[in-house]
Amino acid sequence: MIGIIVSGHLNFATGMQSAAKAIAGEQEQFVFIDFLESMSTDDLEAKMREAVAEINTGDGVLFLTDLVGGSPCNRAMSIMLDTPNVELLAGVNLAMIANAAFERDGCTLEELAETLTEIGGSTMKNMREELKAITAQSHDDEDGL
Structure with missing residues (x-):
């Protein structure tokens, strides 16, 4: 199974841990590391x-x-560059982290990184624009007499 390490500034990682656990349950080989001011x-x-x-x-x-480009990203990149079979995605969101738990079985590390990147891009929406599109679609669907 692919191991997952989530890291970020202050309590980003432990905050995501709480949310991901609520969505995906307790996970093996899933580590959350906060980058605290004292470190x-x-x-x-x-x-x-x-x-x-x-x-x-x-x-x-x-x-x-x-x-x-933040410290957790930069330090993970350093590890990626000198450690085989390590990949890094930066700028992640909760959808990506939760889906890592569901998607990591039965795929390669590279496939998982690609899948999560697609999920991350597809989950960011400007909701005002989404509502405009829905409204425009509903007006287009009206038959009118």
């Missing part, structure tokens, strides 16, 4: 490396981080 980036990377070693059973590890 250095070296501390963060050390925790991440420990987690990779702990949850990688051979199918690989996927990092899911909050911000592109």
